[in-house]
Amino acid sequence: xxxxxxxxxxxxxxxxxxxxxxxxxxxxxxxxxxxxxxxxxxxxxxxxxxxxxxxxxxxxxxxxxxxxxxxxxxxxxxxxxxxxxxxxxxxxxxxxxxxxxxxxxxxxxxxxxxxxxxxxxxxxxxxxxxxxxxxxxxxxxxxxxxxxxxxxxxxxxxxxxxxxxxxxxxxxxxxxxxxxxxxxxxxxxxxxxxxxxxxxxxxxxxxxxxxxxxxxxxxxxxxxxxxxxxxxxxxxxxxxxxxxxxxxxxxxxxxxxxxxxxxxxxxxxxxxxxxxxxxxxxxxxxxxxxxxxxxxxxxxxxxxxxxxxxxxxxxxxxxxxxxxxxxxxxxxxxxxxxxxxxxxxxxxxxxxxxxxxxxxxxxxxxxxxxxxxxxxxxxxxxxxxxxxxxxxxx
Amino acid sequence: xxxxxxxxxxxxxxxxxxxxxxxxxxxxxxxxxxxxxxxxxxxxxxxxxxxxxxxxxxxxxxxxxxxxxxxxxxxxxxxxxxxxxxxxxxxxxxxxxxxxxxxxxxxxxxxxxxxxxxxxxxxxxxxxxxxxxxxxxxxxxxxxxxxxxxxxxxxxxxxxxxxxxxxxxxxxxxxxxxxxxxxxxxxxxxxxxxxxxxxxxxxxxxxxxxxxxxxxxxxxxxxxxxxxxxxxxxxxxxxxxxxxxxxxxxxxxxxxxxxxxxxxxxxxxxxxxxxxxxxxxxxxxxxxxxxxxxxxxxxxxxxxxxxxxxxxxxxxxxxxxxxxxxxxxxxxxxxxxxxxxxxxxxxxxxxxxxxxxxxxxxxxxxxxxxxxxxxxxxxxxxxxxxxxxxxxxx
Numbered sequence: 206x207x208x209x210x211x212x213x214x215x216x217x218x219x220x221x222x223x224x225x226x227x228x229x230x231x232x233x234x235x236x237x238x239x240x241x242x243x244x245x246x247x248x249x250x251x252x253x254x255x256x257x258x259x260x261x262x263x264x265x266x267x268x269x270x271x272x273x274x275x276x277x278x279x280x281x282x283x284x285x286x287x288x289x290x291x292x293x294x295x296x297x298x299x300x301x302x303x304x305x306x307x308x309x310x311x312x313x314x315x316x317x318x319x320x321x322x323x324x325x326x327x328x329x330x331x332x333x334x335x336x337x338x339x340x341x342x343x344x345x346x347x348x349x350x351x352x353x354x355x356x357x358x359x360x361x362x363x364x365x366x367x368x369x370x371x372x373x374x375x376x377x378x379x380x381x382x383x384x385x386x387x388x389x390x391x392x393x394x395x396x397x398x399x400x401x402x403x404x405x406x407x408x409x410x411x412x413x414x415x416x417x418x419x420x421x422x423x424x425x426x427x428x429x430x431x432x433x434x435x436x437x438x439x440x441x442x443x444x445x446x447x448x449x450x451x452x453x454x455x456x457x458x459x460x461x462x463x464x465x466x467x468x469x470x471x472x473x474x475x476x477x478x479x480x481x482x483x484x485x486x487x488x489x490x491x492x493x494x495x496x497x498x499x500x501x502x503x504x505x506x507x508x509x510x511x512x513x514x515x516x517x518x519x520x521x522x523x524x525x526x527x528x529x530x531x532x533x534x535x536x537x538x539x540x541x542x543x544x545x546x547x548x549x550x551x552x553x554x555x556x557x558x559x560x561x562x563x564x565x566x567x568x569x570x571x572x573x574x575x576x577x578x579x580x581x582x583x584x585x586x587x588x589x590x591x592x593x594x595x596x597x598x599x
Numbered sequence: 600x601x602x603x604x605x606x607x608x609x610x611x612x613x614x615x616x617x618x619x620x621x622x623x624x625x626x627x628x629x630x631x632x633x634x635x636x637x638x639x640x641x642x643x644x645x646x647x648x649x650x651x652x653x654x655x656x657x658x659x660x661x662x663x664x665x666x667x668x669x670x671x672x673x674x675x676x677x678x679x680x681x682x683x684x685x686x687x688x689x690x691x692x693x694x695x696x697x698x699x700x701x702x703x704x705x706x707x708x709x710x711x712x713x714x715x716x717x718x719x720x721x722x723x724x725x726x727x728x729x730x731x732x733x734x735x736x737x738x739x740x741x742x743x744x745x746x747x748x749x750x751x752x753x754x755x756x757x758x759x760x761x762x763x764x765x766x767x768x769x770x771x772x773x774x775x776x777x778x779x780x781x782x783x784x785x786x787x788x789x790x791x792x793x794x795x796x797x798x799x800x801x802x803x804x805x806x807x808x809x810x811x812x813x814x815x816x817x818x819x820x821x822x823x824x825x826x827x828x829x830x831x832x833x834x835x836x837x838x839x840x841x842x843x844x845x846x847x848x849x850x851x852x853x854x855x856x857x858x859x860x861x862x863x864x865x866x867x868x869x870x871x872x873x874x875x876x877x878x879x880x881x882x883x884x885x886x887x888x889x890x891x892x893x894x895x896x897x898x899x900x901x902x903x904x905x906x907x908x909x910x911x912x913x914x915x916x917x918x919x920x921x922x923x924x925x926x927x928x929x930x931x932x933x934x935x936x937x938x939x940x941x942x943x944x945x946x947x948x949x950x951x952x953x954x955x956x957x958x959x960x961x962x963x964x965x966x967x968x969x970x971x972x973x974x975x976x977x978x979x980x981x982x983x984x985x986x987x988x989x990x991x992x993x
């Protein structure tokens with residue numbers, strides 16, 4: 206077992222653990238609206254074209270475009286309403302079907318219908334003007350959503366247009382536990398030396414926001430055998446396990462030792478060159494991901510974002526869509542240490558990014574921060590005024 | 600009734616309708632984790648300090664700071680482990696309680712414990728060093744969350760730290776309907792001239808994302824009496840009603856006329872100087888908000904964001920927290936017309952913002968867009984290269 210002696214850089218650790226994971230891809234079918242925010246289990250292609258008929262995009266008259274060429278207010282084209290000849294036309298509303306013999310729509314305001322059924326058109330239209338052809342919006346077989354994609358409200362709209370009332374989404378289940386003798390349930394008034402279990406809510410919230418299922422398996426006291434038996438139960442039922450450590454110094458070792466006992470390869474990395482997050486434990490048993498996060502809520506939250514989230518996405522074969530990178534100027538300088546990645550909570554203000562410095566045990570800064578920035582291993586610090594990429598909280 | 604003849608600018612319409620709304624503030628209690636994304640119904644203040652005891656932020660020894668002043672490796676301070684005198688010290692783990700008689704913690708690496716219980720400290724600590732005092736993180740009575748605020752995962756963490764296992768959230772209920780003879784349920788294969796009901800999913804998704812409850816009340820054919828009776832039922836049970844119009848030209852009139860018949864003041868504005876969204880109908884009956892959105896999905900989505908969302912927030916007394924404004928350069932010029940606000944869907948790419956031009960009936964662009972930009976009434980258009988504020992989709 207590699208204990209804290211061997212410190213890994215984040216990229217190496219993520220790659221090594223990802224290699225040991227066996228992807229989990231069970232799915233379930235949910236009603237369309239409930240699939241918002243979930244991870245779709247398969248590519249969904251358009252089985253029909255949209256629109257499925259030639260559709261007018263304006264209120265007006267369907268015509269043959271060439272019958273209007275050269276038309277002007279002084280010299281309107283003269284068509285007949287209805288009829289079957291070349292100069293025929295048909296009234297049509299926005300969204301209405303344009304029948305085969307027509308190839309354009311004249312807007313209402315450029316047509317004048319006389320009492321005898323004569324239609325005067327005062328402006329020419331080009332072929333295809335004011336109509337949407339079959340499949341122009343979505344051609345048949347175009348991918349509507351991609352396997353592994355987290356569905357947005359707009360994706361749901363597109364799926365509804367194609368008649369998908371049910372959607373297959375990933376059914377990836379994560380067991381969440383807290384460990385530490387000093388941790389009490391949130392409903393309990395903590396005695397001196399005790400703290401409420403903040404991390405479980407935090408970690409479960411993040412997992413659910415990723416579109417996965419999270420169950421809370423309880424607070425485990427610092428008892429190696431108990432932790433092992435809980436881990437065994439969790440691994441039997443869930444696709445991944447996340448344990449947040451207590452804040453007491455010994456608890457990381459409990460987590461790492463328990464991970465080592467429940468299966469092969471067990472602990473893969475114990476100790477990351479990130480701050481906060483150094484005591485993070487990463488392991489795999491029977492192909493399933495096990496993560497031990499630091500106990501301090503702020504450390505736990507930041508590590509959950511930069512370490513747990515990408516590994517959970519890998520395990521569930523979810524696509525991580527990098528959001529657009531927002532770069533903003535830093536308002537205060539930040540010192541860092543080469544060889545270590547710093548993750549700094551920040552507040553976004555009118556003028557730029559303000560780093561929030563806090564003791565790692567602080568929880569208030571969690572609510573105050575809009576997101577975080579990363580200072581990579583090669584960097585000795587950032588100057589005030591430098592433009593920096595912000596990762597906005599999930 | 601002000602029909603489309605009288606076109607209102609968006610600000611005036613929002614202000615006028617907001618004035619006529621009676622705020623709705625019923626609430627319900629939900630388990631903490633289910634309150635993520637919901638709107639909290641009351642200010643919640645810290646009933647206890649965090650931490651509630653003096654806490655060590657390091658593994659080490661609790662000491663009286665002044666006993667270490669002047670200490671160095673060559674001349675360590677000599678303390679006793681345990682004991683009750685001035686030179687007493689006590690071992691403490693990170694997160695552990697520091698008792699009253701001590702005022703600082705010496706880190707483990709700067710202390711050497713000799714066999715006879717003598718503790719050598721090789722570096723001085725200041726008063727308060729490596730400890731967190733009572734309430735340093737969250738003082739008693741500090742606001743944890745504000746009434747009307749939409750709760751984030753981090754807010755939930757902070758609430759859990761203070762023992763809030765249940766949270767009172769706004770119980771604001773919106774009835775959603777589609778209208779139009781040509782609209783069929785998404786499970787039906789549409790005939791020529793028919794389209795599936797895309798807007799209901801879209802609008803319900805948005806309402807739920809705002810933290811409110813949304814129910815689908817069905818597709819209403821273009822029948823004024825039917826629409827009136829449905830509206831009456833909806834207004835009796837729900838806090839607000841949203842009807843998306845069919846794409847047929849006549850349907851907006853049905854919506855406006857029905858709104859006019861169900862209560863006072865009825866229709867407030869019918870016709871907004873925005874594109875898309877011109878035929879939007881806004882009304883109030885018995886203090887409850889009624890909104891008629893355009894039928895084209897893209898128009899419906901954009902109007903839902905810029906018109907419906909702020910009005911729903913007002914009705915529910917929800918705080919709209921403006922996200923940080925991300926300004927990016929525009930990659931293509933956009934023409935606009937003074938006196939009209941244009942809402943343009945955009946894609947955010949590496950280089951900047953790319954406007955997505957689409958016929959208003961298009962649905963594909965909904966999924967492709969990352970958000971939208973607004974071109975205000977005073978502006979004749981935007982140049983390529985101009986930095987523009989992007990509103991990222993909810």
